[in-house]
Structures are given as C-alpha cells and as structure tokens.
C-alpha cells in the first residue's frame with residue numbers, strides 16, 4: 001500500500017511537486033497522466049529516493065512506514081522498483097552480472113541468503129524466455145547498444161526478478177513500436193498480483209490500452225487535479241489535456 | 250608486536266588490509282649507500298666476482314646520473330642515503346631450504362597475506378590448480394614452492410641469488426641484456442644494489458605446467474626493496490607469471506626500484522601479470538611506497554610474444570612503463586593496464602612498443618581511474634623503425650574520473666620511420682554519471698558496490714587478461730581501492 005500525502009518536492013531549488021496526494025492499494029494498477037513537464041518523472045524519482053529531489057513537506061508511506069528518509073537501495077530492498085524512462089548503459093557489465101549483483105544486494109539488505117549460482121541461472125533464464133530475451137542479450141553489457149524495445153524488456157526482466165511490491169513504470173511506452181509495446185505490456189500484465197501494485201506513468205493513453213489501469217490520475221502543476229476510471233484516458237485523448245484540466249479547475 | 254595490536258591496526262585501516270607490520274628480527278646493511286654497502290650485499294649473497302664488478306660499475310655510473318623529472322609526478326626529493334639497502338630476516342640461512350626450515354613467524358606473515366607456501370594448499374576459491382610461489386621478504390627469498398615438480402620438465406624457478414649459484418652461466422648470459430645497467434637512473438641504481446627477485450627459465454618446447462608467481466613483501470622500516478627478475482622463455486615455450494606486492498602501512502615513504510627483464514626466443518610466449526598493491530599512503534597522502542620500476546621484454550625470436558598485464562592500485566608514486574622490444578619478425582607485444590589512483594596517489598604509467606622487426610604488431614589497452622585528489626597519467630611510446638615493414642599498433646586509452654578534484658592525462662608519443670605502418674589511437678575520458686549511480690542504487694546496489702561494479706566494467710578488457718586464479722582477487726581489489734571515493 002502506497003500512500004503519498006501532501007508531497008512537496010524541490011528540484012534544484014525549484015518547487016515541482018506542490019501537494020501531491022495519492023493512494024495505491026495492493027494489487028491495483030494506477031496510472032498517472034499529465035502533460036510534459038508536469039512532474040511525472042519527478043514523482044517517480046522522488047518515490048525511488050533520488051538525491052537532489054528534496055522533500056520539503058508531506059510524506060510517502062509504504063506499507064505503513066514513512067520512507068522519505070530512506071536511501072534508494074533501502075527503498076529497493078523494501079520493494080519499490082522504478083522502471084526508467086531512459087535506462088542507463090553500464091559498459092563492460094553484463095546484464096547477467098548486473099542482475100546477480102542487484103538480486104544479491106537486495107537479499108543482503110533483507111538479511112536473506114544469496115541465491116546459489118545454479119538456481120540464479122535457472123530463474124533468470126526462465127524469466128528471460130517469457131520476455132523473449134536471448135541468452136546473447138544477457139551476456140551483452142547492460143543496455144549498451146540495446147534498442148528501445150530491448151531496453152524496456154530488460155527493465156521488465158529486472159522487475160520480474162526483483163519481485164517488487166510497488167512497480168513504478170515511467171513512460172514505459174516511449175521509444176517503442178507497437179509490437180515491442182505489446183511484448184512489454186504482456187510482460188507487465190503477467191506480473192500483476194494481489195500483493196503487487198503498479199504506478200504507470202504515461203503521457204499517452206496508448207499504453208493504457210495494453211496495461212489497463214484501475215484508476216487514472218491527472219497530474220498538472222505539481223498535484224493531482226483529477227482522478228477517475230479508465231474512461232478518463234479516452235476523454236484526454238479526445239479533448240486534450242488543457243480542456244480536461246480546465247474543466248477540472 | 251602482539252597479535253592484538255595487529256588486529257587493532259587491521260581494524261583501523263580496513264581499506265588496506267595488508268598494512269600490518271610483522272616483528273621479524275632482521276639483519277641490515279649499514280644505512281646509506283656507498284661501495285662498502287654494495288660489497289656487503291654481494292658478500293651476503295656470496296656472489297661471483299663478475300657480479301660484484303657489475304654492481305660497482307653500475308654504482309659509479311649512478312653517481313653521475315640525475316633523477317628523471319619528465320614524469321607528471323610531484324614529490325619531495327628522495328634522500329638516497331636515508332635508507333637501508335639490504336634487510337633480511339635473521340632466521341634466514343643462505344642455502345636453499347624447504348618449507349620446514351622456514352621461521353614459523355615468517356610463515357604466519359604469509360598466512361595473513363593469504364599466500365600459499367605449502368604445496369598442498371591452493372589459492373582460496375580456486376580448485377585444484379597449482380600455483381608455484383616464490384616469496385620474497387625484504388631482500389631475500391623465504392621459500393619457493395613446486396621447484397621439484399617444475400624441475401621434472403626442466404623448468405627452473407628459483408630466487409635469482411640461487412640461480413647465480415646453480416645456473417651461473419644462464420644468469421650471466423642474459424642478465425642486463427634487456428635492461429642494461431646504464432638504462433636509466435633507477436635501473437642503474439637497481440643494478441648496483443639489487444637483492445632478490447625470481448629467475449625463470451623455460452626450456453625449448455615446454456609449456457610451463459603451472460602458473461608461476463612471486464610475492465614481494467617489504468616489511469622492515471626505512472628499507473628499500475630492489476627486486477630483480479629475469480625470465481627466459483626458450484624456443485617454442487610458454488609461461489604465465491604473476492607478480493604480487495604488499496607492504497606495511499608506515500608514515501614514511503619507502504622506495505621500491507625494480508628491474509624486470511623478459512626474453513622470448515623464437516615462437517615463445519611470456520604472459521606477465523602484475524597485481525601491484527603496495528601501501529598507497531593514507532587519505533591525507535602520508536606515507537606509501539615510491540615505486541620506480543623498469544620492466545622490459547625482448548621479443549628476440551621470430552613469432553615470439555610478450556604480454557604485460559598490470560593492475561596498479563597501490564603505491565604513493567608509480568613510475569612504470571613495461572615495454573616490448575619487437576625484434577623478431579612477426580613478434581607481438583601487448584600491454585593491458587589498469588591504473589587506479591585515489592586520495593593523493595600519483596601514477597605515471599604506460600608502455601613503450603619498439604617495432605624493429607617486420608610484421609610486428611602491438612596492442613595497448615590502458616584504463617586509468619582517478620579519484621580523490623589523485624593524478625593519473627598514461628604515457629606511452631610507439632616507435633616504428635624503418636625496416637619494420639608491415640608493423641601495426643592499436644592503442645586505446647580510457648580514463649575514468651570519480652569526482653572533480655582528480656586529474657587524468659594522456660601523453661601518447663608516436664615515432665614512425667616507416668610510412669607503411671598502420672597506427673590506430675583511440676582515447677576517451679568519462680565520469681561515472683549520477684544517472685548510472687542512481688540506476689544501480691535504485692536496484693538495491695549500495696554506492697560503494699555500485700562504484701566497484703561500474704569501474705570493474707570499465708576495466709573489463711584488462712581484467713579478462715588476468716589468469717583466472719587472480720582475476721577475482723583483482724576485481725575485489727579494484728573495489729577496495731576506491732572505497733570512500735564517491736560521497
């Protein structure tokens with residue numbers, strides 16, 4: 001259960017989020033939509049605990065615990081996962097090695113035993129197969145030279161293996177053609193579970209045809225200005241952000 | 250010093266876990282440097298007369314030389330009279346010995362360093378692969394393992410002082426033929442005062458059946474170490490050799506001036522790897538080893554190959570340019586380097602590839618990592634002689650900066666007297682970006698582990714060159730060397 005209460009966030013001294021409130025119960029998929037520059041990525045970075053995203057007011061409760069003071073790795077270990085809009089390249093570090101490092105690091109933070117090598121390999125291979133990720137791609141350096149689709153499938157793979165309680169997907173559809181989008185959405189849908197919630201951030205409603213949300217929120221001017229069911233996305237598509245937001249105001 | 254104080258010191262400095270001092274009673278040469286000291290060293294080693302003469306000639310020449318100042322290194326002038334040029338554990342008797350004759354105190358030191366001196370031991374985490382070890386402690390070799398087993402295939406692996414007694418003709422034939430006593434200030438100093446190092450001879454057609462390695466340990470205070478290593482791979486032979494080094498944590502600087510000579514005959518191959526982990530000084534730049542080293546390999550025969558791989562993480566000052574003289578036609582020289590400089594460390598390191606023969610080729614991959622207030626310079630020469638038709642070189646120098654108070658410098662020199670030579674040079678400088686770091690953090694990987702991961706990725710091409718036995722250890726070392734470098 002994620003409860004964001006009256007969140008104020010400064011980025012480089014400028015207030016970007018101005019009282020954002022949002023609740024995502026376990027098992028639900030919520031979408032945040034909003035125009036460019038509305039603060040969508042700011043919201044996702046703040047939830048993940050990025051340095052430079054200064055919380056000046058409000059709180060982020062995750063399963064009853066205020067996580068605003070926790071480091072990004074501690075939040076990850078508690079089950080918060082961010083699928084990046086632009087996943088980073090790490091030259092020389094194979095995807096396989098990165099996955100193993102991440103999984104073991106989280107296990108360590110949670111005082112759980114590390115996976116043994118054989119078990120790890122089996123788990124990764126099975127998850128990779130579901131996402132049509134080849135053995136070769138697992139050996140390549142993380143995200144280096146990956147196509148847009150490969151990068152997003154890789155984010156989905158990480159999500160599948162790290163088994164978060166909350167997955168934040170920042171513009172999962174950006175840079176994807178329709179086939180790649182379907183593949184990624186299918187991967188995400190398979191991960192839907194009663195104890196896992198999703199925050200799907202997107203500019204376009206197209207993604208929501210494939211990952212169907214329970215609730216849609218509209219973010220503008222640093223706060224949620226309107227919430228509704230999935231029909232809201234269609235209204236936006238037809239009338240544009242300005243009209244819908246103005247009507248809300 | 251008691252076990253307890255050892256432990257305290259270990260705790261005080263987790264970063265350099267080899268910084269402990271061992272209380273070993275030592276014999277010293279009188280402090281300072283003069284002809285008597287050289288005679289003392291030579292007498293201690295019971296050397297033949299020609300070698301004493303060689304040393305004295307070098308010493309007299311050294312007196313006329315000036316310290317080189319062309320490197321991008323900044324350190325106070327070294328007082329060469331304020332050091333001991335010979336230090337040896339008292340328990341060391343001068344004859345070849347078995348492990349049972351070694352002082353248990355010394356054995357404990359190697360146990361702490363994680364270096365196997367018993368032949369039935371294997372390196373931690375490595376299954377069933379034998380590694381022969383020559384353990385050099387200050388100015389003497391403590392023990393050399395697997396000598397007998399190696400002897401069965403004709404491989405000679407022993408301290409150079411022992412080789413001077415058992416194979417004087419081989420030593421005399423090759424010593425100083427790659428790095429002449431007149432080569433440079435530090436090589437000349439080494440020729441005058443060298444004390445110990447390893448000697449390796451691989452007979453024609455033999456593939457050395459195990460990794461050979463030498464571990465250098467400086468222990469005594471105020472003493473320098475002057476290692477001398479000579480490796481000869483005869484026709485069609487192969488050897489892979491690794492050198493490791495550590496030193497106690499001391500407030501004063503100590504000098505290490507080594508000379509390493511490699512000779513590869515026709516169709517022979519030598520792979521020489523170094524994991525240099527001398528004490529780097531503390532985070533304020535106090536103490537640490539001054540490492541002035543001349544390493545050169547001579548590809549004397551056609552189709553011979555010499556490959557240098559170095560992981561330089563230690564030392565306050567590193568001045569080191571492992572080189573290849575590509576004399577034989579179709580010979581190959583390689584230089585793979587990782588140089589990490591953190592805090593106030595300064596590294597000026599690179600290579601020289603001298604192309605003399607036809608169709609000679611060389612490859613240089615240098616990865617420099619700078620952090621803290623460190624300065625890290627790649628300095629390399631590729632020289633193509635007029636007769637070296639078909640010569641080619643590929644050079645790639647990548648620098649990685651952590652933070653904005655350190656420096657990375659690339660100084661490539663290219664001299665080509667053959668217009669047909671093919672020379673390629675690539676260079677990059679990059680930083681670990683906040684984006685990359687945050688990406689790792691968001692996956693649950695803590696900062697220091699993330700830095701180690703990214704830096705190891707940056708160094709991958711070089712790490713891959715290390716023998717499997719040492720690659721894991723080197724990867725860990727890369728991480729440890731950079732601890733505390735990112736906020």
Ligand SMILES: Nc1ncnc2c1ncn2[C@@H]1O[C@H](COP(=O)(O)OP(=O)(O)O)[C@@H](O)[C@H]1O
Nearest residue numbers: 011012016034035036037038039040041042043
């Ligand atoms: N690093 C930064 N420095 C300064 N301003 C920033 C930075 N990142 C984002 N912003 C500003 O914050 C606002 C919200 O950006 P962002 O959260 O990326 O919006 P969205 O993802 O909704 O397009 C924008 O006005 C943007 O210009």
Ligand SMILES: [Mg+2]
Nearest residue numbers: 040041085171
């Ligand atoms: Mg965005």
